[in-house]
Amino acid sequence: MKWIDSKRDEQGATQYLFHLSRRDQELLLGVLKLFPVTDAASHQLSKGSSTKIRAGQPLLVEAMEEQQRSQAHKVARLVKNPASALREKNGALELTLDGEQMEWLLQALNDIRVGSWVRLGCPEMEQARRAVRDEQAAIHYTAMELSGYFQAAILQAFSKSPP
């Protein structure tokens, strides 16, 4: 996946254009099907022992669960109907996203990346490949690397053309 260009629409919002190969498309939609990977209950509000802060812990978990539900709908819409954002032009696949879509896609991909890393046992990045000892770990490792690949393309677009 490669960022190609960014344009302003009639409302002045930035539209980001990416080129994808067929393989990119399969991998993007395939990795998104894994969403969500993180456990919303694992979020921690504080490392300290303040009673007042600890009382806010359930609210944080509830907010993360709600966010996952909301993003799951968006991810499912894209996976079920990729033609809403992807189209073929001159033999290449074009993905067009607005700033809001870029943001939730980036978050969803990071959920997959971080969640897969946690399931690998939270290794240092240099040790991650060594953590692959069975088929399940291989899936987590691949999902972590693939989501990172797509995240990098989105981050490059944001850095070249802020919303």
Next chain:
Amino acid sequence: MSETETVEPIVLPDKEAQEKEKSAPKDTREPGYLVICWNDPVNFMDYVAHVFRVVFGWPEAKARKHMLQVHEQGKSLLVRETFEKAEHYVHQLQAYHLHATMEKDE
């Protein structure tokens, strides 16, 4: 009729308001909570800087400065805020899967 002398009105202190403010929890009045971002090996450096820009509205240079602090020093104190605002920011940062917490400034 004699000329009246102009005297500035005396404003008595609003004791009720003062008492109310004193009785309000200190937390609601003072930015006594720290929002800290901790290092992890999985989030990309560019991603962390991007999240700081989005969540706090910081310019690129400030976002990168804090991102580098996280990377090189293991953590960065991002903001000192009231309880509610600190909690809001931690929710925002964790929605992006950054390792962020709020701690009481003691």
